Amino acid sequence: MSEILIKEINEQPHIIQNLIDSEYKVIKGISDKIKGKFNYALIAARGTSDNAARYAQYLFGTYNEIPIALATPSLYTVYNKPPKLSDALVIGISQSGQSPDIVAVIENAKKQGQTTLCITNQPDSPLGNAADYVIPLHCGEEKAVAATKTYTASLTALAMLSIAMSNDMEREKALANLPPVLEETIKAAMETNVNTCRYRYIEHCVVIGRGYNYATAFEIALKIKELTRVVSVPYSSADFKHGPIAAVQPGFPVVMVAPSGEMYGQMKEFSKKMHELEAEIISISDQKEITEGSNLGFRIPAGVPEWVSPIACVLPGQLFARQLAFEKGLNIDKPVGLSKVTETF
Structure with missing residues (x-):
């Protein structure tokens, strides 16, 4: 049984509380400084961090009316054809802050005179040093290869930035009330997880979400792939109807994220x-x-607003993937073929 991963999953309510307490005033200050300097945002990220960027697309689009584009780092590092930017906020998200292609996007944006910001667990990293503004995640060292606490902290940092940009006191209060909800969610999921053993022989599944939880579907699918070697494919429920639904037969595993x-x-x-x-x-x-x-x-607790539900909904997915890996007899903390810091160019 994994000791490292379960410890880090259980740390998440405390980490979210600490992040809110430590960084909200700082993020409000950043918001004040960058206000009026951009018309849209471009986010560069890979892996789990890229899933956080998908959440940002819905969050900032809905509450801040800011279009969010996802960067294509290979345009910068392989093709040497970076897009021309104007009036952009360019955000890099990386738990390690070390991926050269994400750093390249930020560095190029600065050369073009754009405002840059990064969200990272390592503020003294190359990414942190490259950006104009840094939001540290305060997660402590994340030892398990599969990221958990840095993902939910990244979502929280994005939520705090969105709230600061809109001066939305109602959402600020909802976020402040989230840590106890996360504790309750983890407790309930661990009780439910005893029944996960029935899936120990699955080799494939789909993970379905929509709206804010489109990102959750991607992140849960990634955790299942990383930890269990199960081929798990994420879809929007709308996209799934456009062809992939034909794969569903009796007994086909479908993971579905469906909060209020x-x-x-x-x-x-x-x-x-x-x-x-x-x-x-x-x-x-x-x-x-x-x-x-x-x-x-x-089950997640009732009353969680949809815009913040991805932070809660991903927790059962993390625990399900972990338990499924255990049932399959796999090394949970060191999945085959993975390393903690992935550098892509």
């Missing part, structure tokens, strides 16, 4: 369709009709 919010009606209809196709449904939701109707249902 604007997308709940869509996800409820998707769940109904999966039942009709006799899929094996693993759900994450605060709605009993979803979790109790699933083959394996992970």
